[in-house]
Amino acid sequence: MAIPEADWIWMDGALVPWADARVHVLSHGLHYGTGVLEGTRAYPTARGAAVFRLDDHLARLAASARILGMKLPYSQAALRTATLDVVRENRLDSCYLRHLAFLGFGEMGPVIRPGAPVSVSIAAWQWGAYLGDDAATRGVRLKVSSWRRNDPNSLPPAAKSTAGYLNSGIAKAEALAAGYDEAVLLNAEGYVSECTGANLFMVRDGVLFTPPPAAGALRGLTMDTVITLARDLGLQARVENLLRSDLYTADEVFVCGTASEVVPVRDIDGRELTAAGPVTRKLQEAYQAAVTGTDERYAHWLTPVAD
Incomplete structure (x- = not known):
């Protein structure tokens, strides 16, 4: 997916032109995957552009670095200011x-x-629907991958590391080559872990279920958001181990993440599901209301760029 260029990227303490944000070919992270990352979104609100759960993302970035033994040279407050500068100077209301x-x-x-x-x-850029323009309404197709999720004692999923995404990349490529939109990764014990760049939920009898971090799933912030929204809607949400057969027999399945947001699943390994069932639709609506500030109960999750 091509990245539409913006004007500026913040790099090591300063805003630099997009084309000048370069690294040396012998950078350690390029050779050994020694990096940590976060994906965050800004949304248009009545108060202008606002970044969703920015402080939580920056806290997880610091936690990931600590797990790897890296020391960040900037405070979370400095990175917070820099993030808002990037959105503001690139004149982006959604990114x-x-x-x-x-x-x-x-x-x-x-x-x-x-x-x-x-x-x-x-860096910031305008990026639309990660899983396709019609994914939120039509739903996506998932394939259970032949590749297994990294074991927590081999490469800790609690650290959102660049190295961990090689596991995701080969699983995603396998799914796309087979005609699917996304892959589901199982762990070494055969339990459902997550998708390549999103957490996964299933719904049975009105109750939500999602795999635990012990299964290799990232403790996703969008996952946490969905659980909060579900409980505020009066729905039960449980974190527990799931088998692939649980997904096949679910009433609804959806994936969620910062890039993908909340997207229904219409097919897993050729087993058809009800795309955008009633629970998924409620959560999609609640999520959009939260990220755009139209539901004031979640205003504390939004950091306005203009402030």
């Missing part, structure tokens, strides 16, 4: 944001050394 911290040039070898140089960047 996707990518925060990235990685070991830069100066070290080589598969080890994270204390004091190794860390580079940090924040």
